Amino acid sequence: MRLEAFVPRAGRAYSRERNYDRGPGRHTAVSTLSPWIRHRLILEQEVVAAVLAHHSLSAAEKFVQEVFWRTYWKGWLELRPGVWDDYRVRVTELVDELDRDAGLHDRWRAATGGTTGVDCFDAWSQELAQTGYLHNHARMWFASIWIFTLELPWELGADFFLRHLLDGDPASNTLSWRWVAGLQTRGKTYLARRANIARFTEGRFDPAGTLSTTAAALPSGPMPLPVAPPEPALPGRGLRSGLLVTEEDLGPGLSRRDYAAADRVAVLTATGRRSPFGVSPRVQAFAEGAVDDTLRRGGLTAAVRVDHANTNDSVGRIVAWAVDRRLEQLVTPYVPAGPTAEATAELAEALAAKAIKLVPVLRDWDRRAWPHATHGFFPFRKQIPALIRGIGSAASGAQAVTR
Numbered sequence: 242m243r244l245e246a247f248v249p250r251a252g253r254a255y256s257r258e259r260n261y262d263r264g265p266g267r268h269t270a271v272s273t274l275s276p277w278i279r280h281r282l283i284l285e286q287e288v289v290a291a292v293l294a295h296h297s298l299s300a301a302e303k304f305v306q307e308v309f310w311r312t313y314w315k316g317w318l319e320l321r322p323g324v325w326d327d328y329r330v331r332v333t334e335l336v337d338e339l340d341r342d343a344g345l346h347d348r349w350r351a352a353t354g355g356t357t358g359v360d361c362f363d364a365w366s367q368e369l370a371q372t373g374y375l376h377n378h379a380r381m382w383f384a385s386i387w388i389f390t391l392e393l394p395w396e397l398g399a400d401f402f403l404r405h406l407l408d409g410d411p412a413s414n415t416l417s418w419r420w421v422a423g424l425q426t427r428g429k430t431y432l433a434r435r436a437n438i439a440r441f442t443e444g445r446f447d448p449a450g451t452l453s454t455t456a457a458a459l460p461s462g463p464m465p466l467p468v469a470p471p472e473p474a475l476p477g478r479g480l481r482s483g484l485l486v487t488e489e490d491l492g493p494g495l496s497r498r499d500y501a502a503a504d505r506v507a508v509l510t511a512t513g514r515r516s517p518f519g520v521s522p523r524v525q526a527f528a529e530g531a532v533d534d535t536l537r538r539g540g541l542t543a544a545v546r547v548d549h550a551n552t553n554d555s556v557g558r559i560v561a562w563a564v565d566r567r568l569e570q571l572v573t574p575y576v577p578a579g580p581t582a583e584a585t586a587e588l589a590e591a592l593a594a595k596a597i598k599l600v601p602v603l604r605d606w607d608r609r610a611w612p613h614a615t616h617g618f619f620p621f622r623k624q625i626p627a628l629i630r631g632i633g634s635a636a637s638g639a640q641a642v643t644r
Contacts, residue, residue, distance in 0.1 A: 244283060244291055247272040252296035256303040260441050262376040265368050271376065272304070275408035278311065280531045281492035281574075285312055286606050286632050298629070305629075306622065307377075311413055312606070313621045315577050316614030318412040320467035322578045328415050331396045336517050345393075352391055353401050361438055361446035362386045373407035373523045378441055384421040385433035389453040395422045403515040407527045411515075411579030423458025426617060432456035470612045471575065476600045480569040485509060485559075485588075485599070486543070488528045489581050490574030491535040504566055507559050508532055508543040509588065513550025514580035549584040556584070560591045568597055575601040605631070 250258075251272070258270035277283045285308050292301050318325055339346045351357045355366035365383045369375050375383065380402070387398040399418040403409040416425055423430035432455070439447045476482065483505040512528040513519045536543060545562040547555035563571055571592060576582045589599040609631060613624045 243272070243274055243277070244288060247274070248291050248295045251292040251304045252300035255301070259303060259307075260378050262379045262442050264442075264445060265372055268374070268376055273374065275311075276373075276527060277531075278308075279408040279410050279413075280488055280528070281490045282531055282534065284492045284604075284606070285309075289629065290632055293629070298626070305625065309610075309622070309625055309628070310618065311410070312610045313614050313618050314410075314412040314416045316470075316607070316611030316621075318416060318578045319611055320470060320614060321465045322468070322582075323465050324419075325411060325415060325578045328396060328399070331394075332400050333517060335394055335397055339397075348391060348393060349397055352387060352393055352398075357391060359386060359390065359448060359451045361442065361448050362391075364446070369402070369405045370521070373405055373521065373527070375406070380417070381421060381431055382433040382438055384418050385431050385456065386452060388422050388459070389430070389432065389456045390451070395419070395424075395459065400516050400518070404518055404520050405524065407524060409515055409520075409524060412577065423456070424461045427461075427464070428458045430456040430458050467615050471601075471603055471608070473603065473608060476572055476602075477570055477598070481567055483507060483563060483566060483568045483571045484541075485571050485573035485585075486532060486535065486541075487573060487576055487581050487585065488512060488532055489576045489579075490604075491531055492574075504544045505568070506536075506541050506543050507562060507571070508536075508546040509549060509555065509559060509581075509584060510547075511549040511580040511584040513548065514584065519550070549580075556588045556591050559588060560595060560597075563592060563597050564595055570598045570600050572600045572602060575603040575607065577607075 250270070255270065261270055262268075263270070272288075274283065274288065278285060278288065289305055289308055292304060295301075298305065339349060348357075352362070353366065353370075355363035355370070357363055357366075362383060365375055365379050368379075369383075384395070384398055387393050388395050395418050399414055402414050402418075403411075406414065419425040420429075421431040433452055435448050435452055484507070486506065486508045488510050510528060510532060512525055515524075535541075544566075545558055547558050549555045552558070559571075573585065576585050585599065585601075592599050610624070610628055613621050
């Protein structure tokens with residue numbers, strides 16, 4: 242198991258080695274667990290608990306913080322969903338602009354095809370497309386070069402990542418690109434530097450004379466104020482219920498016993514909606530395989546399974562199924578901001594028209610952590626010891642919520 246194999250290296254060895262990008266097939270200093278954590282095939286609290294059973298918090302602090310960065314990003318975006326909405330609108334506008342502006346189109350094609358002439362950037366572009374993965378340090382360098390050297394819109398770079406990353410996550414991806422651009426922490430940008438790249442690729446790359454030496458923050462409007470976090474609620478007792486499975490939370494710990502009858506399980510995916518260009522076959526296959534694995538492990542059979550990106554009437558099919566099964570509520574693991582949330586919002590509205598309630602189930606891990614994502618990561622980081630102390634209950638606890 243990947244987690245078991247990595248745990249011995251999650252302490253001081255990780256802290257020393259984590260920034261080194263040694264190239265495809267050699268990312269042994271980091272866990273590479275992110276695709277499985279992204280879909281919650283393995284839970285964040287399981288990862289943290291396993292690491293802290295082997296290391297002290299002080300020894301494993303860097304790795305534990307990386308796990309909590311993902312939780313923080315999700316919470317931050319969940320409290321400001323308009324940031325995701327604005328990103329989606331801007332990507333759509335830029336797709337039209339690519340059709341009108343031949344120069345922009347050519348530079349974008351060179352960047353996404355790995356033919357810019359910046360050797361390190363081109364290698365990372367090709368590695369991403371071929372493997373579905375990039376080392377975190379390489380992601381930062383790549384985003385910086387995309388924005389400040391190639392002078393391409395950051396939204397198109399974030400879209401390129403979402404099309405190809407196996408761990409492509411709306412919150413982590415969008416907000417990390419915003420951070421590099423100086424939009425997330427206002428005025429603070431990330432500049433890819435020749436010496437840093439040469440050092441942490443151990444001389445594989447030395448982009449002398451090819452990188453921008455300045456990184457001015459991009460202009461932006463006011464930062465949106467956070468909205469209220471989701472409020473806990475409970476599914477109605479004694480109601481005829483079904484289970485909706487999505488790719489967003491496929492992990493253990495959410496009780497399916499009341500909803501797992503053979504004719505009461507539906508699957509709704511929206512992988513292809515991550516980008517107007519669709520996603521790579523590798524990403525699509527990973528997401529579908531993740532759902533298949535969860536159904537198999539849970540002994541479940543989906544009575545209806547639809548892909549919101551490729552099926553014109555996906556919502557209608559699930560509603561018709563729910564009506565046919567005389568369901569009164571459809572329970573699902575909570576779906577945070579992103580393409581799947583867009584799909585489930587449509588579904589919730591259509592179900593409501595038939596007097597069927599969609600009930601999202603929120604894990605205690607998220608319920609406890611997200612309200613602290615109101616400012617930057619460093620205030621959030623102060624909450625990590627307290628959040629870890631509650632890890633036992635968070636590993637299995639969940640509550641339904643209303644959006």
